[in-house]
Amino acid sequence: MRNTVTDEGPWLMVNYANQAWLHHQLGEEAESQAYLLKVDALMREYLSPSQEELHPEIYAEKAWTLMKFSRDKKVQAADLFQRAIRMQPDMVEWQTSYVIALVNAFKCHSKTVGPDVLEKMKIAKEHDPENLYLAALYFEACAKNGKKIKADARELARRVLRKPVSSYSGIKPLLRLFRMSVSMDEAIDLAEEALERHPDERYLKRCAALCYKMRIILQKDSPLEHSIFERAIGLFKEVISLYPYSSLKRKIALANMYGETNYSPVEADQIFEELLESDLDPEGAQMVYTYYAKYLQFIRKESHKSIEYHMKSAAIQHPSFYRETSISVLERIRNRNRNRMCEEIEEFLANLQH
Known part of the structure; x- marks a missing residue:
């Protein structure tokens, strides 16, 4: 979901500025300067409405960029859409995107959508009836508020299956709605039906793999057919190969599936060993340490070794969700005061720089 109104316009300033930044980060200064020159040309061609305001298209494009690439900036994205809408209120696509950003902001903070946001979703859905991504989010919010949505969800599924596949076709939130x-x-x-229709779409394989993972994790007390497990493992391995540059969390999930099901704990250990030995950036290392600590605690039942890896994650001086998770776990263990490592944990936390 992005600016589809025109191929040219002030919104391109954001696109070119992003390209300039990317090339600068890659050390490609000539390419970076070329994009900056394009930004300058557009700034001269499309003068801002005032010194205080940018073009509404720029606000909207910045918002789309944040929605796509910044998980923790959904509120800022929603604010930018609001600014664009105030300046150009007839843009239905911006209204829809504003509501989606707002809903995603609530989800990032694990909050249930309130009645006011639910009403905004309903209005946006009525104004943009072909946006099935929004429709799926709306029914999901309705379900969380206690409404019966099974018939609506099944009808929506027929519509989503007929649409071309994309990250905003609605299939991902729809599958989440079905699961929950x-x-x-x-x-x-x-x-599986979506994959039958589009067997080569890697995005659908990713969505299907997530469904199988949730089946294994959320229903681990239910009997698991070997064919389900094999399909889950096969899909995950394929998705890892299809997304090689963003496969770390999926490799961890694959290891956890092996461990959770006891089909092949050796495979789980091997995957984690490879990840622990790999060259990762600080947040990647924290992710591996934190998830491995959980694996040791809940699957291998090795609590002391688990604590050691939570300490490893927390010791890396890089702010992240994983570091905070490990610190919280260590604090809970210390506060319960029932583990023989409590004194060591106390000393570790006292010396830790938050």
Whole structure:
């Protein structure tokens, strides 16, 4: 979802500025300067409405960029859409994107959408009836507020399946809706039907892999057919190969699936060993340490070794969700005061720079 109104216009300033930044980060200064010159040319061609305001297209494009690439800046994206809408209120696409950004901001903070946002979703859905991504989010919010949505979800599924595949076609939130509010089996069937229609779409394989993972994790007390496990493992391995530059979390998920099911704990250990030995950036290392600590605690039942890896994650001086998670775990263990490592944890936390 992005600016589809025109191929040219002030919104391109954001695109070119992003390209300039990317080339600068890659050390490609000539390419970076070329894009900066394009930005300058556009700034001369499209003068800002005032010294205080940018073009509404620029606000909208910046918002789309934040929605796509900044998980923790959904509120800022929503604010930017609001500014664009105030200046150009007839843009239905911006209204829809504003509501989606608002909903995603709530989800990032694990909050349930309130009645006011639910009403905004309903209005946006009525104004933009072909946006099935928004429709899926709306029914998901309705379900969380106690409304019965199974019939609506199944009808929406037929519409989504007829649409071209994209990250905003609605299939991902729809599958999540099915998993949580219809049934896990129907979610898997829907994912497989989508794959039958588009067998080469890597995005659908990624969505299907997530369904199988959730089936294994959320219903681990239910009997697991070997064919389900094999399909899950096969999909995950394929998705890892299709997304080689963003596969770290999926490799961890694959290891956890091996461990959770006891089909091949040796495979789980091997994956984690390879990840622990790999060359990762600080946040990547924190991610591996934190997830490995959880694996040791809940699957291998090695609590002391688990604590050691939570310490490893926390010791890396880089702010991240994973570091905060490990620190919280260590603080809970210390506060309960029932582990023989409590004194060591106390000393570690006292010396830790938050």
